[in-house]
Amino acid sequence: MVSHRSPRHGTPRRRAPHPGAFGLGVRATAFSAAAGAVAVLTAAPAGAEPGAEESPAALNARVDRLYTEAAQATEEYNATAERVEELRGQVERAQSAAARDQARVNRMRDDLGTLAAAQYRGGEVAPSLALFLSDEPDEYLARAAALDRISSRQAARLREYRHAVRSLEEQRARAGGKLAELGHRREALRRHRAAVQRKLGAAQRLLNRLPSEERAARERASRGTGRPAAPGAGGPSSRASAAVAAVRRAVGSPYAWGQAGPHAFDCSGLTSWAYAQAGVSLPRTSQGQSRAGRRVPREQALPGDLVVYGPDAGHVGMYVGGGQVVHAPHPGARVRYDPVGMMPVAAVVRP
Template identity: 55%
Template sequence: MGSHRRPASSGLDRGARSATLCVLSAAATALGLVPAGATPSAPAAPQDDARAEVDRLYAEAERATEAHNKAAERADALREKVTTAQDRIARQQDRINTMRDAIGSLAGAEYRSGGLDPSLALMLSADPDDYLDKAAVLDRIGTRQAGALKDLRGAMRRLSQERREATRDLAELEKSRVAVTHHKRAVERKLGRARQLLNAMADEERAAHERASRSGLVPDLGGAVPPSARAAAAVAAARSAVGRPYVWGANGPTGFDCSGLMQWSYAQAGVGLPRTSQAQAHAGHRVPLSQARPGDLVTYRSDASHIGMYMGNGQVIHAPYPGAPVRYDPVGMMPISSVTRP
């Protein structure tokens, strides 16, 4: 059987490879690819690639989470709107039925007093609009009958409009439901892949990643003061949440995603914030980072897909990603998009 071991390299082979490397390095330096005097950088270690991929998947999952939150918020609003419309339609239908009953009573009285007026017969038809179009030529309709029929026609038109709007909103609600499901699946896929990568890491590397994901001691926050009583209450709420788990799509009190933590914290101060980080970035007025005070919302990345609360002395509280509980981190942990004071 032949051996699968590679033959040992001779000194001549090593010299040739060394010369080739020098030529390639010189060419790279001449092309500006490698600074003069520097050697080509070594390829990234596999564990570094795995960590970078986990971080990328977490960032993408967070974007999908905020899209899920937005779709869910839209679905909730539409569901409430449809329910209100259905209640209103039912009341309107009851009113129309009452109006029809009243017109029927009037017709009965007419009949008992000597015959049914043709105008009332038309009032009881299925199409009062058609009757009004013909009423001008009948010239026998009285003021009372005309008023009753006009009210009925108006009520039926409003009911028809309400039904059209409700049908449209129901279709939009179904689209929102589909979007919620789509984004939820996207989050689950990305988080599942991240978990696979973490499980495939060597024990030492995985332990190092877990240590980096634990909440540490409370940092020195300096003497910065919140700009208002409600900001102070929100800061106190956010501090009380430190150590609670990241749960995607959750807004407390036992678990949070990034925007859910901001919404819950300000809710404890009696302030309503929108559900998503993108919307929260506009829930107040912008201030420069240099003027940030405790309680300000710090939005990250160009798409505002992550958010935290400024605590003072260059620190924020935020819900980082699955496996990492609510914690303090430096405000410059990732590119800042904006700072908003609710």
Template identity: 60%
Template sequence: MLTAVAGAAAALSPAAPAGARPADPGTAEDRAVGARIDKLYEQAEAATERYNAASERSRELEHQVEYAQESAARKQERVNRLRSALASFAGAQYRSGGIDPSIALMLTEDPDGYLDKAATLDRIGSRQHEKLLRFKSAQRSLKQQSAEAGTKLGLLERERAERKRQKQAVLKKLDAARKLMHVLSAAERAERERASRAGGRGGSAVPGSGAKASSQRAEAALAAARSAVGKPYVWGAAGPGSFDCSGLTQWAYGKAGVSLPRTSQAQRSAGRQVPMSQARPGDLVVYRDDASHVGMYAGNGQVVHAPHPGAPVRYDPVDMMPVSSVTRP
């Protein structure tokens, strides 16, 4: 209950969409505008994670399409070689006195029909029959591979379209947030900027050692995340010069030799779930019911994370918003 109350209070705060509150609550009007800005940042972050997911799927499909197309090209070459061999055989038959009916059938575009009739052709030899079977098998394989490549290409185009839609959604939310910033009083804008630079309630100082990391890899990942403090938030970025929330944690664990999924939703399942009360430095702290934000526990009740546009990588209280889960990679 206390975590939920703290998260609700953070969501209404005009200081930072990550949940940190300014020292001065400002006017009621500023608080309302600030809450709208924070909500837009939250929605933009959710769209960013959907964009990241679509980008990951697109990259995987690009590899699959490339493989399928290369495989189809190799199979086309084999079909061409077999067709050429059959044509050469037919030429030899013609020069020796005319094309055997069975050979003529071999060169048709309907080898299946040929096989149906082959049983009635007593002049077909085993050698010709074997060549035709290889040719028929190669054609069938080519057709299947070409169809697979076409299917993968269609999926890729849909993923690219989805990525474009999510990009537009992110830009729309961020543009609306920027416009609302001009509605705030000068004092409130200055306060929000101060809070972002200072890391909200948590400040930007490195938290004390507290508990030890669960492993050397977690310790190395936390060291990498700490080294990124002060670097800008850029949606869709995964380092080394800028980050979004899941991009930071993926990059940090990558520096420790651990491969994490790209999105905060997938990172939630990238390890063992532990209670918040047992969190140790290096654990992933996932926020909101939709798991649209993730940070890394840094000890002493703080996380290091990439909050939102305009706020660089920083430390904030772990209870800055409702915690969805804690994952130990």
């Protein structure tokens, strides 16, 4: 007789590791996890859904981590989108060059055909006509020259035609290579977009599990308590001052990943937009902006300098004086003032 033993009761349920409590009144709710930027996204064990008993502090910490990783994925999306735009322009130029070469080849072929027809009517088998019947134009030119059956003028025209054909083939090859890379980059863009959306969706589901008073506290914190810094001595240039004026006007605008204004921004979108208002072009990503100027010591920061955060340069804001930056923190928050030291500063860059 087979005995059926009941499963033991009282086995403790596995709980998701506690990522650490984050105070809701802290200024940088969105990037508090980036201060220690480590982090595997999933705080819960593999295959386990966090239990309902997870504390609000743990939920808040996991939301912050998701937002940090969503911001990193957003910068990857921005970098890929920037490359896609570059490639699109290169493809268009390569295709235009190929079209010009094709038109040139067509004109030269027509000219040579006209010459061949005239010679044929005169009773001659024209070298140019023989060229079109030959699979190896180089061999034909060598034989024709050896037999003294082609004039120097005709030889020059045939060589020019041969060069034009080769140029056309090269242009087509370049355009084809750019098109292939463009296809790969567009697929990468799709993957980055999906990654951002997954992380934001997961963050929203966690937020929905918070008690209403905790959600209200996060909403208050997301608006920030920073105030405009007192006007300082101005930036290192009139362009920097214009960029500071622009970024101040953006305070209160919503965060939106992949956006660079004028009504919504992500972090690098905000700083690139602000400098664009001053007539300065900056790279689209925080990593690119970290290399877009001269690095200066933090204590020498002037209004208009870019403050880059995190070991991977995953976040950027603009110093506006008075120990404050203006930045676009994370989804659900608005462009706001925060202390310059809200996160570990990786670099201060003067465009």
